[in-house]
Amino acid sequence: MEDSNQIIAQRRQKAGELAKEGITLYANDFKPGHRIIDLLPADDFDHDTPLSAGTMSVAGRIMALRRFGKAAFLHLQDGTGRIQVHVKRDEVGDAAYAIFKKLDIGDIAAFTGPLFRTKTGEVTIQALSLKLLTKSLLPLPEKFHGLTDIETRYRRRYVDLMVNPEVRDTFRKRVEIIRLVRDFLTNRGFLEVETPMMQPIAGGATAKPFKTHHNALGMDLYLRIAPELYLKRLLVGGFERVFEINRNFRNEGLSTRHNPEFTMLEFYQAYATHEDMMELTEEMISWVAMEVCGTMQISYQGREVDLAPPWRRYTMDEALEKVGGLSRELLSDFAALKKLALSKGVELQPQAGIGKVKTELFELLVEERLIDPTFITAYPTEVSPLARRNADNPEITDRFELFVTGREIANAFSELNDPDDQRQRLEKQIAERGADEEVFPELDDDFLRALEYGMPPAAGEGIGIDRLVMLLTDAPSIRDVILFPHLRPEKK
RNA sequence: GGGUCGUUAACUCAGUCGGUAGAGUAUCUGCCUUUUAAGCAGAGAGUCGUUGGUUCGAAUCCAACACGACCCA
Numbered sequence: 432m433e434d435s436n437q438i439i440a441q442r443r444q445k446a447g448e449l450a451k452e453g454i455t456l457y458a459n460d461f462k463p464g465h466r467i468i469d470l471l472p473a474d475d476f477d478h479d480t481p482l483s484a485g486t487m488s489v490a491g492r493i494m495a496l497r498r499f500g501k502a503a504f505l506h507l508q509d510g511t512g513r514i515q516v517h518v519k520r521d522e523v524g525d526a527a528y529a530i531f532k533k534l535d536i537g538d539i540a541a542f543t544g545p546l547f548r549t550k551t552g553e554v555t556i557q558a559l560s561l562k563l564l565t566k567s568l569l570p571l572p573e574k575f576h577g578l579t580d581i582e583t584r585y586r587r588r589y590v591d592l593m594v595n596p597e598v599r600d601t602f603r604k605r606v607e608i609i610r611l612v613r614d615f616l617t618n619r620g621f622l623e624v625e626t627p628m629m630q631p632i633a634g635g636a637t638a639k640p641f642k643t644h645h646n647a648l649g650m651d652l653y654l655r656i657a658p659e660l661y662l663k664r665l666l667v668g669g670f671e672r673v674f675e676i677n678r679n680f681r682n683e684g685l686s687t688r689h690n691p692e693f694t695m696l697e698f699y700q701a702y703a704t705h706e707d708m709m710e711l712t713e714e715m716i717s718w719v720a721m722e723v724c725g726t727m728q729i730s731y732q733g734r735e736v737d738l739a740p741p742w743r744r745y746t747m748d749e750a751l752e753k754v755g756g757l758s759r760e761l762l763s764d765f766a767a768l769k770k771l772a773l774s775k776g777v778e779l780q781p782q783a784g785i786g787k788v789k790t791e792l793f794e795l796l797v798e799e800r801l802i803d804p805t806f807i808t809a810y811p812t813e814v815s816p817l818a819r820r821n822a823d824n825p826e827i828t829d830r831f832e833l834f835v836t837g838r839e840i841a842n843a844f845s846e847l848n849d850p851d852d853q854r855q856r857l858e859k860q861i862a863e864r865g866a867d868e869e870v871f872p873e874l875d876d877d878f879l880r881a882l883e884y885g886m887p888p889a890a891g892e893g894i895g896i897d898r899l900v901m902l903l904t905d906a907p908s909i910r911d912v913i914l915f916p917h918l919r920p921e922k923k
Numbered sequence: 924g925g926g927u928c929g930u931u932a933a934c935u936c937a938g939u940c941g942g943u944a945g946a947g948u949a950u951c952u953g954c955c956u957u958u959u960a961a962g963c964a965g966a967g968a969g970u971c972g973u974u975g976g977u978u979c980g981a982a983u984c985c986a987a988c989a990c991g992a993c994c995c996a
Binding site (some may be wrong): 436437438439441442495497498499500501502503504506515517519520521522535536547549550551553555569570571572573574575576577578579580581582583585684686687776778908918919920921 | 924930932933934935936947948949950951954955956957958959960961962967968989990991992993994996
């Protein structure tokens with residue numbers, strides 16, 4: 432379809448003419464001597480700093496072009512920035528100018544020459560020579576509105592990155608955030624490890640897995656829904672502080688907050704409790720925000736969010752009471768709670784207990800109203816199959832979830848390390864699921880065996896990296912922080 | 924899975940009551956050696972998402988489908 436387009440035909444024709452004249456369309460024998468950012472003054476409005484003397488050489492993509500017959504201005508963009516180049520026939524010579532006339536917006540080219548300031552003060556390279564490095568055959572989006580069509584931006588992320596600087600910024604920040612998290616944990620003695628992405632049993636969370644098959648072994652495997660059970664095996668093995676930043680895969684619906692593959696940080700610390708994890712989380716996220724955003728008071732989608740610790744802490748009951756507006760009496764009245772949940776349209780399995788009902792009501796009434804960071808603690812044991820029971824009240828666990836801007840960012844708990852309790856709770860969970868599940872949940876016997884060897888008391892936490900990046904880059908959709916979000920195939 | 928909205932030139936968008944398609948940018952030609960959404964003059968560029976239906980006639984009305992966005996589960 433695109434081959435028949437006039438603009439593309441013209442570009443191919445120009446490329447053909449250049450090739451016929453002996454110009455290499457895809458040369459790879461030029462090494463730029465300078466990065467564009469290093470040629471520009473630190474402050475755009477500083478018109479007094481002397482410019483570096485001598486001949487500069489840069490390479491990049493032509494993003495804008497204004498021709499005047501025997502001269503032209505263009506903007507060249509490399510990985511560091513954008514600089515104006517002035518090309519004059521009298522300076523580059525007739526032969527080079529003839530080649531230059533066949534260059535287009537989108538071409539990658541090299542220019543060498545000294546710096547000067549135009550009469551409006553813009554630092555500009557006066558080209559003395561130029562070289563085509565890569566001919567571009569497809570036109571770039573319009574200069575003023577750019578590329579805004581969301582579908583095209585995701586499908587052709589390379590064009591999005593080329594023309595939308597704020598998109599480049601977001602993904603640079605993403606890399607920075609991950610690096611900072613890694614540094615933070617490494618500096619506290621955590622060991623970064625890699626555990627299986629393909630697992631014989633998809634454990635460690637409640638989610639539908641992707642299924643795949645190993646031909647040589649003749650066995651089905653699942654893409655992991657969580658690394659949790661493997662990281663805990665490492666605690667058993669004696670690594671007392673471990674973390675992993677890697678992909679999880681969940682075979683469920685897509686939304687502005689869900690991509691089938693997403694990046695998860697999980698970390699585990701021996702001899703720590705969920706209380707320690709709360710402190711660590713406050714420290715880590717507020718520090719990362721400070722490093723990346725320069726402040727702990729950030730704005731997300733028009734709402735002010737204060738990330739400065741300490742953060743609010745509510746038990747689930749407190750949150751239901753203070754934020755959800757439920758009375759204390761109601762919270763201990765299972766029948767009434769259940770009736771309320773059903774009246775709100777919550778679907779409950781027959782075996783759902785009070786803990787499950789409270790959790791459903793929490794998601795419905797409280798979650799989206801937690802804008803500033805809030806730890807919700809004392810999760811019911813019923814919905815926390817891997818968490819340690821509270822010493823004073825076995826119906827709740829030593830667990831918290833962290834909510835910011837109405838979204839779950841982290842989930843952590845003191846780990847259950849009693850192998851018999853763990854076995855019972857997993858068996859119960861499996862018994863309650865099952866029938867309607869596409870993938871029948873299985874008991875991970877090896878994990879339980881590991882616990883029988885003895886896992887040190889520990890706390891662990893998972894943080895959704897994509898959601899953290901969304902928060903710190905003010906991105907409304909998870910697709911804005913994943914370079915190549917999942918889309919259906921493009922129709923021919 | 925359900926609902927709502929969208930899909931028109933390479934890009935960003937108009938298109939009235941149903942009468943065979945418009946603008947800006949980009950491209951091409953000419954002029955133009957400090958412009959920056961350069962300017963002036965001219966030109967070319969379209970399977971109106973797809974397939975059916977209604978109609979003398981469909982970008983426009985109807986249906987199904989595809990892809991996307993948002994909301995809900």
